[in-house]
Amino acid sequence: MNRTYGIWAMLGAALVASCGSGSGAGSAGGPVAPIGGASGRELAEAQVLHVGNGAEPQTLDPHRAEETSSFGVLVDIYEGLVSESPNGDLVPGVASQWTISDDGKTYVFNLRPEARWSNGDPLTAHDFVFSFQRGVDPKTLSVYSYILSPLLNADDITAGKRPREELGVRAIDDHTLEIELANPTPYFLGLLAHSMSYPVHRAALEAHGDQWTRPGNLVGNGAFMLDEWVVQSHVKVVRNPYYWDNASTKLDEVWLYATEDLTAELQRFRALELDMTYRLPAAQIGFIRENLADELDIAPYLGSYYYGFNVTRPPFKDNPKLRRALSLAVNRDVITKQVLNLGQISSYGLVPPIKGYMQQQMPEATWTQEAREAEAKRLYAEAGYGPDNPLRTQLMFNTGEDHRRVAVAIASMWKQVLGVEAELLNQEWKVFLDTRNQKRDTQVYRSGWIGDYTDPFTFLEIFRSTAGQNDTGYPNTEYDRLVAASQSALEPHARIELLQEAESALLADMPILPLYIYVTPRLVQPWVGGYEPNLLDHHRHQYMYVLKH
Amino acid sequence: MFSYTVRRLLGAIPTLLILIGLAFVLIRAAPGGPFDTERSLQPEIEANLSAAYHLDEPLYQQFGRYLWGLLRFDFGPSFQYRDYTVTELIAAGFPVSLTLGACALVVALLVGVTAGSVAALRQNSFVDHGVMAVSMTGISIPNFVMAPLLVLVFAVYLRWLPAGGLGEGNLVLPVIALALPQIAYLSRLTRGSMIEVLRSNFVRTARAQGLPTWQVVVKHAMKPALLPVVSYLGPATAHIITGSVVIEQIFGRPGLGRYFVTGALNRDYTLVMGIVVFYGVLIILFNFLVDLAYAWLDPKVRYR
Numbered sequence: 001m002n003r004t005y006g007i008w009a010m011l012g013a014a015l016v017a018s019c020g021s022g023s024g025a026g027s028a029g030g031p032v033a034p035i036g037g038a039s040g041r042e043l044a045e046a047q048v049l050h051v052g053n054g055a056e057p058q059t060l061d062p063h064r065a066e067e068t069s070s071f072g073v074l075v076d077i078y079e080g081l082v083s084e085s086p087n088g089d090l091v092p093g094v095a096s097q098w099t100i101s102d103d104g105k106t107y108v109f110n111l112r113p114e115a116r117w118s119n120g121d122p123l124t125a126h127d128f129v130f131s132f133q134r135g136v137d138p139k140t141l142s143v144y145s146y147i148l149s150p151l152l153n154a155d156d157i158t159a160g161k162r163p164r165e166e167l168g169v170r171a172i173d174d175h176t177l178e179i180e181l182a183n184p185t186p187y188f189l190g191l192l193a194h195s196m197s198y199p200v201h202r203a204a205l206e207a208h209g210d211q212w213t214r215p216g217n218l219v220g221n222g223a224f225m226l227d228e229w230v231v232q233s234h235v236k237v238v239r240n241p242y243y244w245d246n247a248s249t250k251l252d253e254v255w256l257y258a259t260e261d262l263t264a265e266l267q268r269f270r271a272l273e274l275d276m277t278y279r280l281p282a283a284q285i286g287f288i289r290e291n292l293a294d295e296l297d298i299a300p301y302l303g304s305y306y307y308g309f310n311v312t313r314p315p316f317k318d319n320p321k322l323r324r325a326l327s328l329a330v331n332r333d334v335i336t337k338q339v340l341n342l343g344q345i346s347s348y349g350l351v352p353p354i355k356g357y358m359q360q361q362m363p364e365a366t367w368t369q370e371a372r373e374a375e376a377k378r379l380y381a382e383a384g385y386g387p388d389n390p391l392r393t394q395l396m397f398n399t400g401e402d403h404r405r406v407a408v409a410i411a412s413m414w415k416q417v418l419g420v421e422a423e424l425l426n427q428e429w430k431v432f433l434d435t436r437n438q439k440r441d442t443q444v445y446r447s448g449w450i451g452d453y454t455d456p457f458t459f460l461e462i463f464r465s466t467a468g469q470n471d472t473g474y475p476n477t478e479y480d481r482l483v484a485a486s487q488s489a490l491e492p493h494a495r496i497e498l499l500q501e502a503e504s505a506l507l508a509d510m511p512i513l514p515l516y517i518y519v520t521p522r523l524v525q526p527w528v529g530g531y532e533p534n535l536l537d538h539h540r541h542q543y544m545y546v547l548k549h
Numbered sequence: 550m551f552s553y554t555v556r557r558l559l560g561a562i563p564t565l566l567i568l569i570g571l572a573f574v575l576i577r578a579a580p581g582g583p584f585d586t587e588r589s590l591q592p593e594i595e596a597n598l599s600a601a602y603h604l605d606e607p608l609y610q611q612f613g614r615y616l617w618g619l620l621r622f623d624f625g626p627s628f629q630y631r632d633y634t635v636t637e638l639i640a641a642g643f644p645v646s647l648t649l650g651a652c653a654l655v656v657a658l659l660v661g662v663t664a665g666s667v668a669a670l671r672q673n674s675f676v677d678h679g680v681m682a683v684s685m686t687g688i689s690i691p692n693f694v695m696a697p698l699l700v701l702v703f704a705v706y707l708r709w710l711p712a713g714g715l716g717e718g719n720l721v722l723p724v725i726a727l728a729l730p731q732i733a734y735l736s737r738l739t740r741g742s743m744i745e746v747l748r749s750n751f752v753r754t755a756r757a758q759g760l761p762t763w764q765v766v767v768k769h770a771m772k773p774a775l776l777p778v779v780s781y782l783g784p785a786t787a788h789i790i791t792g793s794v795v796i797e798q799i800f801g802r803p804g805l806g807r808y809f810v811t812g813a814l815n816r817d818y819t820l821v822m823g824i825v826v827f828y829g830v831l832i833i834l835f836n837f838l839v840d841l842a843y844a845w846l847d848p849k850v851r852y853r
Contacts, residue, residue, distance in 0.1 A: 430581025470591025
């Protein structure tokens, strides 16, 4: 059933694509007048933006949200102490300024006295105290509570060992907030722009119970406020007149559509119903590059795609040579440029490019592919495998067209270069997560990680031997020590060096096979102004506007 | 007739209980749970999540709790859409699916039955072959191919109609896409049974007595010719209302079908259960209505 559907869907997509390319540009009858008027900067009369937002948001409770489609709405209706500029740099949010103590553990924030909730109530330091306490309280059921883990006592509170009142946050007065951390955490300001750090309106929560996130009940503090929420259709937000910087907001309305079906999203974009898409259907990238090149925007994303080796079981247990051989035999440029062709960046390390951090790479990254393959053959033989005794292994991935294509390509590279017999096995996502985490049946598996904040720690912490997400089972006490040491390192350079050392150690042991850095491909109509791609793919619509067209 | 109706309705209860039981066990038997993500949860939060959704209780207790909720029309909270209860989601999604399905069904019936009858009356003519060729094509092209084609032509190129969403005029393309295969099927069904009825003795008698053709067809032949159509209608109605998943996805309509798919993928136990129960009741109800309609149309069934 599934397979037939897939074939038909592909045929359909191919048909649609070929029809499309036949008649040339999809934007037939496009704008006649120059965009932005004579000056190129004239605004359209109606400042209304229609954007694709991916899946249906699971919740609009900032402390219970866990996926990008929720975050996509939350950044518009809430604001933390710190916010982000269009390109992702940290900028003052509700706090106009702050001071950090010499030991890096105490932060004092001065809140804007003009900051208000969307119902006009003043927004004070007490609101933030309440909200931080709510975020770490295990009763809130926050999947992301670990974002607030740097706060003093946060982990104990989440574990139910202390009352939430003992959290390291207090209001000195209505507009001064003090936060105390357990360790100096250089990326802490970045965490304050995360939805876990958004304030929630206590009175609204208490008055409406489970219904508090509904339009009419939800009280936020962002540049926009929730106006309409039709599940599986759209969320509509409108200008918040009480926002402290309302004068800078140009858009009056933003419609964020649930666009799970990427082909349907593309058609709605081409029919001019959407000003921006969330993503692209990968299968149609050829058509898009040809016909919508000006609208196409591809930028690096804070995410790493890799394969993991289960190092708790043979054949990969205690066998770094074999792991390295398999890694070197893969031609990453073929994967990124030919198999996927969405602009992904070939990668020989775990951490994506982050400002101030020197990406570590496998030493062979600078070699030619021929040299890598020769080395792969040598290591493969040293590990005891050869033409008469080929490695038989199982490559597991979660169901998905692109994952399948990558897996097929990699299995054939292994076969060609080393003679490895890899069996491909796909599982539906939740089943896959379960299998992977149990480490009983996996050998090589598809994996990936999207960072929560722009610091290498968000990537490196997952391979600590104690981390629940470490599905490789990789045990390295030296690695653990380096990552732990980075947490208490006061001097930023020393800390970064420890993290770089940790990544090198990881790449020397090769429990993972790095493949590529994710990208955020999307289509943006030429009349959308103020859009800038950024690493976390956070887009606050308060910076955007619609040009005359 | 009354006792027949009551007996049929009571007979539906065990069917429904078996359905609920099976769905309850099956969705929980699938590996992976509603709160599994790539990020590992802190144990305390995982325990609280389980407790909040009663997943820490023994299965029989969860089942009892669920049945007790059903009696009060409470389908429980959705695991995935955390801000909504399943009852709310069904209440929001069903009207959308129903509007689309009902429109498609009416269009399919009007066009399908008319086309089929015309083809039957002009058997083996150019019209007949035309209608049958079109309907064969309609049956052969699945709607997940037809729908994107319609979008491409009418929304992307011509810009006559919207490609998706809930605004004005947005019903036209999804209704056509959903109705087309049904039109095709219904026209073939009507044609076949109409040809058979037109050859029967009572029609020949009516003709022999000099009744005009339209009167013979509409007054005498139509009713018996529609019998197979009516028996097809029960499952078709349920199918059209529940089976609009693909169409809803392509046109971005927030109907029930999409919840079912995303609910199953995300192990949203309560949402999947709620929709199974709701659809189960719906299908039982439609089959029941078809039986009643049958009794009305066919005296043989009525007097038995």
